[in-house]
Amino acid sequence: MRSLSVVATVLLSVALMSTACSGDDDGGDKGSTGAPPATGCAADGRKDVYAPGLSKSAGTLSVRLLESNPGPPIKGTNTMTLEVVDAAGQPVDGATITVTPWMPDHAHGSAVKPVVTATGGGKYTVDEIYLAMAGLWQIKIGVQTAGGGPLQEATFQFCLDG
Ligand SMILES: [Cu+2]
Numbered sequence: 431m432r433s434l435s436v437v438a439t440v441l442l443s444v445a446l447m448s449t450a451c452s453g454d455d456d457g458g459d460k461g462s463t464g465a466p467p468a469t470g471c472a473a474d475g476r477k478d479v480y481a482p483g484l485s486k487s488a489g490t491l492s493v494r495l496l497e498s499n500p501g502p503p504i505k506g507t508n509t510m511t512l513e514v515v516d517a518a519g520q521p522v523d524g525a526t527i528t529v530t531p532w533m534p535d536h537a538h539g540s541a542v543k544p545v546v547t548a549t550g551g552g553k554y555t556v557d558e559i560y561l562a563m564a565g566l567w568q569i570k571i572g573v574q575t576a577g578g579g580p581l582q583e584a585t586f587q588f589c590l591d592g
Pocket residue numbers: 533536538563565
């Protein structure tokens with residue numbers, strides 16, 4: 431008798447909790463306007479609009495984002511193909527490229543270090559660009575030409591919706 435009563439009490443509690451939960455959900459749905467949650471990206475004037483070939487100056491050089499995969503970049507892991515050209519538009523091979531994702535609003539980077547592979551013709555493939563959260567990300571590209579030139583930097587900025 432006693433254990434049956436305990437079981438009955440537990441079952442009753444579960445039933446009450448379920449009722450309470452679905453009651454809350456129904457109320458929330460009825461109160462909703464149907465608008466998606468605002469993320470701030472639409473109004474963020476700092477962001478770049480992704481398009482293959484997007485170019486940024488890095489001192490005397492230019493860095494072109496030939497492609498992001500996926501494109502536009504997403505929350506998660508991205509691969510980007512860069513092309514570095516000099517002031518005359520000639521491809522720059524043999525450069526040391528560093529890629530640093532950074533969230534300026536939160537003052538933090540990424541837990542994963544991007545991997546840069548030179549593929550010739552001034553092109554560099556950057557794997558493991560891990561963007562962990564929604565918001566504005568800067569993709570900082572450091573370029574040091576072969577022979578010990580100065581470090582020159584270009585910055586792409588993408589805002590990711592949740
Ligand atoms: Cu952040």
